[in-house]
Amino acid sequence: MAFWRELGERVVGGPSILSADFAHLAKDVERTKAGGAEVVHFDVMDNHFVPNLTVGPAVAAALVRATDLPVDAHLQVERPESLVPAFAEAGVASITLQPETALHLHRTLTLIKDSGCEAGVALTPATPPESLRWVAHLLDYVLVMSVEPGFGGQRFIPESVEKVRRVRELYGLPVQADGGITPVTAPRMVRAGAQVLVAGSAVFDGGDPERDMRKLIEAGRSGR
Ligand SMILES: O=C(CO)[C@H](O)[C@H](O)COP(=O)(O)O
């Protein structure tokens, strides 16, 4: 599986499961796929690193079986290294770490790659892109968080646009934008260099995930 390496220059969208109906997760994901989604963003939260609790490897494995879209696990948990083998076993395509949680970031990124997954790091709003200097060669992509981690439906932090530009300048890696991404903010992030647009509330809260996924992707592509 090489979703990130095969992305090329394309701009794509993906649903964040955070705002989906957890009792009908596969169905909700399929509705976004009908709207053009190409990757599923799987938010994992532990009530320690962030004050929220979601789902783990067993649900990821069930979702991987239910969809042919690649699944990206965004680990917002303490001690992520202990969960990497279980998510790899679940069949996720990529694992995104919060560097604040990985005490030995180099080792944990290496573990992800050795497990056969692609690896990324998520920068929270205060984490500088420069902090990735000595692990950038291990990364397949960078996620720029445009909200503080923990919840869906938060307001977009506008400084994130400049941050996307900076990550692209420094590393040339594909950038995933996550947090407060809507048809209004998506074109700004794409213009700055983002290619993967993750959205939860903008896709699921309006009652028509297929329509709203399509709208988001079209809006994002208009930023090129
Ligand atoms: O990682 C996240 C929060 O920690 C979510 O992926 C993100 O916030 C998506 O939700 P929304 O599009 O509603 O902001």
Ligand SMILES: [Co+2]
């Ligand atoms: Co996320």
